[in-house]
Amino acid sequence: MDVSVAFPTALSSPDDIALAEELGYARAWVYDTPQQSPDVWMTLALAAERTERIGLGPGVLVPTLRHPMTNAAATATLAALAPGRVAVAFGTGFTGRRAMGYRAIPWSFMDAYIRTYRALLRGEVVEWEGAQMQMLHPDGHAPARPVEVPVLVGALGPKGDAVARELGDGLYVTLAQPEFMPAYSWVPYLAWGTVLDEDEAQDSEHAKVAAGPGWALAYHGAYEFGGPDAVRELAGGDAWMDTVEKAPDGRRHLAVHVGHCVELNDADRAAWDAGGHTMLRDATISGTRNEVRDRLDELAGKGVTEIVFQPCGPDTRRELERFHDAATSR
Known part of the structure; x- marks a missing residue:
């Protein structure tokens, strides 16, 4: 299981991602939550300039927040700044929409959006909102098309599963563990928690x-x-x-x-x-070092291929160090 990290996008995120790279994390995902966060793409661009190895991507983009051309152009920009390190995940909008009073988007819209987005990155002419368009970026403005970037889909139910199987390169999951996870070769699972000391109470x-x-x-x-x-x-x-x-x-x-x-x-x-x-302990991956390791083994047995840990609290380094140690120890 790969060990990755996620951050609720903040002004400190580029430096936090550089720290995660230093500590050995495989990939860094940041949230697309404009009602409480700086812009996800600006944050990832800054992180690209401060890192060399770690994978980078938005996890997850909410389609209704941007035109597909805007996300395609931003993806191409990040791919130029961090070649071979970019992946993009899409979701229907838990925080990114519900925190602004909207409901999640329908899967029919997600299907059409991802098809359009991927076609734009291939350099094709597409139709969106009744208009024909294409990425027209000349040399020096974006990488040459096609821009090859893996796309993951955040899904928990059968409609999302169908879209992910047809249009995605993997399944991005959180909050639940759908039974169809083993059908995918790439399954990042976003989780929270902390490594407790052996004698530490869980209400400390x-x-x-x-x-x-x-x-x-x-x-x-x-x-x-x-x-x-x-x-x-x-x-x-x-x-x-x-x-x-x-x-x-x-x-x-x-x-x-x-x-x-x-x-x-x-x-x-x-x-x-x-x-x-x-x-x-039930709602998060929290417990002693061995308990955390056992929980991760359990997730791997259910089809998770990449644990995505989001640290919280004032000591990001401590949380990242302790979780990575627990996740990689045998």
């Missing part, structure tokens, strides 16, 4: 800041995919839901997603204090 302050933002996704995901009743079934779920419901109906998505994947928000802290921390 370190566990809270380093694994808490990933643990909180159990509530964010339950709310978005199952609604309030699904949240209230979780440990600490009543406290989480009661906090979110203090916000007006039209703004509750803001209360849910503030701090998403970065820090605990008010609802998350309420759930943690109400006993939600008892789910930490």
Whole structure:
């Protein structure tokens, strides 16, 4: 299993990616979340200039945020800055859309978007929104077409699986482990957590800041995919839901997603204090060094070929070092 890293795109991400390269991580993915992050492509370009080996890519791009020509041109630019190191993943928009009050995009749109995007990179004339277009970049403005870049598709259900099988070079997954993962030769799995000391409680302050933002996704995901009743079934779920419901109906998505994947928000802290921390090991890859190693072996047995670890908390180096050591030890 390859050991890669992800970052919720921040101003520090280019330096963090250089650190990940130093520590031996295979690839760095950064999020396309404009409501809380700097631009994903600018961040990756800066990372390309500061690294030599590590793979780079957006994980995941949300199609409705940009015209396919814009993403094709940005992909070509990054491929020129980091030859042979670029991969691109697409998703329907968990944070990148829901945090702005939109629902996920339909898979029919994803299918059409990826077809158009890939055709543009091949240098073909395509039709989008009723107009004919082509990448017209002269020499010195982009690599010559075709621009060969692997494309992965983030999917958890049968519709996404169908699109990924036909149009993708791999399957990018998070939050769940679909049964069709073994059908793919490349399966990055995005996960959160922390390596705990042998005698460390799972409600320690370190566990809270380093694994808490990933643990909180159990509530964010339950709310978005199952609604309030699904949240209230979780440990600490009543406290989480009661906090979110203090916000007006039209703004509750803001209360849910503030701090998403970065820090605990008010609802998350309420759930943690109400006993939600008892789910930490189940909701994240958190535990002692051996426990983390066992979890990764379990994921490999289910078809994961690349673990993508997102560190949290104030000490990025410590989290990256300890996780990489656990993931690569035997």
